[in-house]
Amino acid sequence: MTANKKAINREGKGFYRSSEYMYKVSVYVGLSDIVDSTSSLHANWRMIGERPLYIKPQSFALPANTIGSSKNKAEYIKGHFLSLIRIEDAVVEKPPPIPITNYGNIDSVNAYFGDTATLNALIDAFAKQKRTTRENLLSNIPFTINGITKKRPANEILPTKIGGVFQNQVPWLIIYEPVIIAYLKDQTTVLAFTATEYALAQKMGFFNFKSGGGGQYIGAMTHSDLPNSITLEESWFGFPVTSALADGVYWSESRIIAGGGWGMRMLRVGGANAVPNNITHDYEYRVDTYVITSVRIFADEDITPDNRHESEQDESKRSCKYRRESF
Template sequence: MKKITAFLICLLMVLFSIPSNAYAVGDGNFDGGGGGMGNGSSQNFWNPGNDGVRVTIIRTKDQMPVTEPIDFSNQNQPSSIVHFGKVSKIQYRNGDSLSPQVNRYVSYQPSEPLPRIIASSSYSINIEATKKYFCSEYALKLISDITGMSYENLINGDYKVLLEPIAYFTFQGAYMAMTAHEAALYDEALGGQLRAYMVSLTHKNLPLALYLQTSDMGFPAWSGGSDQKVSDEEIKSYLGIGIVRFSDADKGVDVDSNTYEYRCDTDVISSITVKTDKRRTPDNPISVTFSVNGQNYTLNNIYIPEGESQKVWFKWHTPKTPQTLSIAVSVSGAAAKSSSITANIVELKEKTPPNPTANDKNNNFSQSNIPSKVEKTSATWGEWDCYWEPKWVWESDWDWVSDGDDSGHWEDNGEWVDRGDWKYRWIAYYANFSATMNVKPDSKAPTAYSKTMKSGYGINLNVVTNLNSNAPASAITGAQNVISYYPEFNYQTYDRVLDMINSGYYSSFQLRKNKYSTYNNRTHFTPIWYPDGTYSVYAEVIDVWTPDGMLSTNVNDYVNIKGSLYDDWHIGPQF
């Protein structure tokens, strides 16, 4: 036996000198299968139940191990076992290579025995028992004690626990320990010899003991069968891995809380920003539901790359009466806290100017500058789209075919397998808003010419808006309100809210019908005392809503005042 072991170790050195029951705390992302064993021999065999688990604590944000892997087994494993050191699947993925070792092997026997990890012909594994065990407070505190990481830090959501099944078996007379990933690398180094002698263990039961139900930490979920022989490439890409994650590990899904002020009886857009520390694909999308005023608005199939964010929005119509509403926000498909949006619904009430009279005077009037209020005329936002990018690779499946007379040959019964992955593209949206206002004398001003008129007569306003956007209708509204201010009131105290004549992205607005107008015209009367010169009207165009907030712009236009309506009166004898 010593001679066989020494020969095997020498062979390994040559090959690898060539570069190449407490309450649940965690959430287990793994499943398992396998079963059935081929015939063994005195040189190549495995005793069912002789298994274990390698445990590595991984930092979520960069997927890096923060502790040395530790091995658990129910049996007392000898330190002289042939092994490859304590290396995790992530470390192999990052470039570590196999390093054969003899002696100095350490494994831990927990006081509460592990469930059976690897299936056999006489035993089907209970994956729920495995989840319950490794998600328990007992197991996690044991891992914390051995690794030296505090229990509170371990479960705070910044880390995940990587699990890998281990098989202890005899191969070519040497007693060995290896994870599924190591078995695949070892088989490649031996040119398929491990698979040839131990296929049911190393290429079925061991790798299928644990695999991911959902993609995580850069490893895709396994969608193949749970009782089939698998290739080295499949093992390295998919199998022999389980993950315990914790409730706060998916921190976004971070959902912000916003407060909006809306006008009554208005189309609006409400939005939140969603951020995730875990990539979201069609395999595990996010859904967001907004609940307001007895109605639910659900946005499904939200895809976001790891560590990225996007706005999620919905379009709705505000009530006709002033009130404060709380919009509840809930996220499904992720471990996220609920959030809310506060919507203050206010009435846009006109402060109608008083009726001007022929006797009005204002000897102390001085003109004010046209206001220059903050405006927002453009917005940009976007959303992530996700698509599958295929990558077809040939996966070999070498089988020994006997030709009789103790001879035979190897046949590759492999197949083409899509090893592609989800990719992302950013769909960028924009909205640009503008408006113009035209002020002109009212048609009932008999002596007006072009933009020149006498004081005391009325003026008409016409505001035309333009919203240019590539966004869907569900993300934008046209302008819905215009408030106009006048120089005789120093653009304060009184205002007029315009009527919407045409709605949409090219909406138009005019003055409301004036109850003091003899002809019920849409007019505003200039004061008879207004001095000669420029009479400028200022207006704010508002309630253009996008996920990036409200767009607004300020407009102004003028007429020239020259004389007063008294100049149009003539008093004389009637002939």
């Protein structure tokens, strides 16, 4: 089954591309050597940098005037309003594809964000964001180690390795949220949103990503596939466990905001093994095979994922087969 971008736009539907994805990443440093996942994220950890960073593969250029937001999921759960920004740049890295929406594998996601090389690259990127060095990024933060609170030299805090031993005397945390770039049917608006941001924008009436009047017909991605892609397995920092739903079942906006579409990795004191906290439903698709799927896949990799509005009128179309032509 093939189509092109013009055909999609004539149908009056938004779309996204399977080859275009990002992650919205926040890095936190623990303020003492005893904080862990049971501590308060907002009281006992400090987010470095001015705001979360976007990281993307080199394989595509971010469209001009792409809209994102300046907060992360933890901040939105705390009560921050959706704060829209123009994304001026993104860090070019080698992040793995997102599970489900972009045919990624959760093991690859875990390995990437659990790698200290990724953590150190992100620290460098946040230092660049603040126009400083990685050492000065932490220079004004007091840390409590062995019961003594004071400012510390960077080599006691950063996850650097000397003689095969990591030197960090406090833990580090990465929070990452998969981001899908959506091209809306007005052929002008481009959104790079997390599952939480799509839900907030829908709930606040900024956009209708579902079907119906003014709908973008991408609700299968925004309200099912993306929140299902990565979810917390355990309650860290008091954030609730929100389990994935069956394929094709829409999450409510409130449920997405509470727990859909994010993962965490922690590096303990002394560089102990990174601790994962995410799970996923990992679907594997293979070239030149027929699969039962909730998305339409086109040869140019433009996807209009919400064909479910058709089944609202014709139940027999609920399990239609689509052929994947190219990857």
